[in-house]
Amino acid sequence: MTTSWQDRARQKREAILAAIPPEWVIKDRPSIEEQRDVTGEYIRGFLSEREVEITETDAEKIVDKTTTGAWKAEEITRAFCHRAALAHQLLHCLHEIFFDAAIESARSLDAYFAEHGKPVGPLHGLPVSLKDQFHVKDVETTMGYVGWIGTFEGKVGTGKEKVFESEMVRELRNLGAVLYCKTSVPHTLMAGETTNNIIGYTLNPKNRNLTAGGSSGGEGALIGIKGSPIGFGTDIGGSIRIPAAFNGLYGIRPTSGRFPYQGMANSMDGQNTILSVVGPLATTAGSLRLMTKAILSQQPWLHDPMVHEMPWRDSHEQGISTILNSTGSSEGGKLCFGVMPTDGIVNPSPPIRRAIDIVVKALRSHGHEVVDWNPPSHRAILDEAFKTWDFDAGSDLKSSFALSGGADASTSRQLRCAAKALLRQRDIGGEPLQSSLRGPRQDQKSILPVTEVDKDIDVVDVEYTPLDERDKICHExxxxxxxxxxxVGVQLVGRRLQEEKMLAIAEYVGKIVGK
Structure with a gap:
């Protein structure tokens, strides 16, 4: 008898859980009602003091320890594997667990350091999590599709199953990073929340009534609960920025062609009007800078023809630092920010408005100029953008769903849900908690955390008049x-190919707002 797609999904789901060592299994997992917030003291209760110290250290400080030999790669890897295992049981955020391979890799790094007295590279011993679009040797890539289980992107007999690796995976290994898990995505990748028929719904660690965002939702949840110090997602319409905002993280959507995408799985292959890009999420802006510099040091343009031949430019970062260091001095150095509090399509909710006010006041109090920016409506360009994702009438998505034997009603239901999720951010999800401080030529964007919702301050505006039905849904x-x-986070937007400047600005703004 042919195994049903439900059974295949269940078997895969159970295999993920079975990869967790028995001593790391949570025997009595609390319900959402019993434990809404599983960050902080709650998850620390399952860890040793040393594991807490390691996993609550950011990526920059970790490599300061590993590249000098102060910390061993194996100990760090085991600590993050443990916290990631706890995260998955509480949040459903992992698609693939390969802890044993990671520990073996870490041992090799320790042996290299012991023999040569130096690190393999600038990321020596740093655990890095990956969105389940990256191909990793000996590991599956399902991207949330039941029909991709046991295949290479839905195909069999290609010779690439569990052998082929994405270009960036090769680069991360060269840099000394330790890869240990792949994180959850919504099937199709085209959703602002993360759910699929294999692992179910990925929850927000700070508030499990809410979504972790999408489509890099597993990354957001895992890093948000500190089960990873840094990881990679992808973004076409917010898939890095939404999870970063929802989970109190820093994230960057680089300019198209700054990082290598070569050899990664994707949805809607051939849709080149708006290109998906790969970028990091982390707990600090400095960690994003560390990773960006490291990847660019590998000269990815030699291996991916879509990448700009553009190394990290210290002068761009230093130019911003020079201005910031002279702010308030006789030289009068300052930056100018344009603030766009609403796109005029869906107005921001009370906590987002407050977050924008916090940032604007902080900038002005430090001597910077903030001006109102009211560009033409985004509605027309958004409508056109959505059309580009439907040029093939959904054939790519339908073919992936059909691989599971989806002649049943669930396939059509999944397709409807995938389409609706592009617009729906409500119920358990809620509208994206990200509004923008925006500038012209919006091609490089970063998210920084600002505050948290306070029910006593961020009250509902009972006299609010919605702009239209969509705005009414979000308001309600x-x-x-x-x-x-x-x-709650805000988005900083700069000119294309200005990653060095924008990371410096994001780090500075985060500092002055206390994040």
């Missing part, structure tokens, strides 16, 4: 009691 979905404690 905001419930302060449900969102209380949720992360």
């Amino acid at each position: 979905s905001y419930d302060p009691s449900i969102y209380d404690g949720a992360h």
Whole structure:
């Protein structure tokens, strides 16, 4: 008898859980009602003091320890594997677990350091998590599709199954990073929340009534609960920025062609109007800079023809630092920010408005100029953008769903859900907690955490008049009691190919708002 797609999904789901060492299994997992917030003291209760110290250290400080030999790669890897295992049991955030391979890799790194007295590279011993679009040797890539289980991107007999690796995976290994897990995505990747028929719904660690975002939702959840110090997602319409905002993280959507995408799985292959890009998420802006510099040091343009031949430019970062260091001095150095508090399509909810105010006041109090920016409506360009994702009438997505034997009603239901999720951010999800401080030529974007929802401050505006039905849905979905404690972030947008400058600005703005 042919195994049903439900059984295949269940077997895969159970295999993921079976990869967790028995001593790391949570025997009595609390319900959402019993434990809404599983960050901080709650998850620390399952870890040793040393594991807490390691996993609550950011990527920059970790490599300071590993590249000098102060910390061993194996100990660090085991600590993050443990916390990641706990994260998955609480949040459903992992698609693939390969802890044994990671520990063996870490041992090799320790042996190299012991023999040569130096690190393999600038990321020596740093655990790095990957969105389940990266191909890793001996590991599956399902991208949330039941029909991709046991295949290479839905195909069999290609010779690439569990052998082929994405270009960036090769580069990360060269840099000394330790790869140990792949994180959850929504099937199709085209959703602002993360759910699929293999592992179910990925939850927000700060408030498990809410989504972790999408499509890099597993990355957001895992890094948000500190089960990873840094990881990679992808972004076409917010898939890095939404999870970063929802989980209190820093994230960057680089300019198209700054990082290598070669050899990664994707949806809607051939859609080149708006290119998906790969970028990091982390707990600090400095960690993003560390990773960006490291990847560019590998000269990815020699291996991926879509990458710009553009190394990291210290002068661009230093130019911003020079201005910031002279702010308030007789030289009068300052930056100018344009603030766009609404796109005029969906107005921001009370906590987002407050977050924008916090940033604007902080910038002005430090001597910077902030001006109102009111560009033409985004509605027309958004409508056109959505058309580009439907040029093939959904044939790519339909073919992937059909691989699971989806002649049943669930396939059509999945397709409907995938389409609706592009617009739906409500119920358990809620509208994206990210509004923008934007500038012209919006091609490089970063997210920084600002505050948290406070139900006593961020009350509903009962006299609000919605712009239209979509705005009405988002307005009515905001419930302060449900969102209380949720992360709120803002988006900084700069000119294309200005990653060095934008990372410096994001780090500075985060510092002056206390993040």
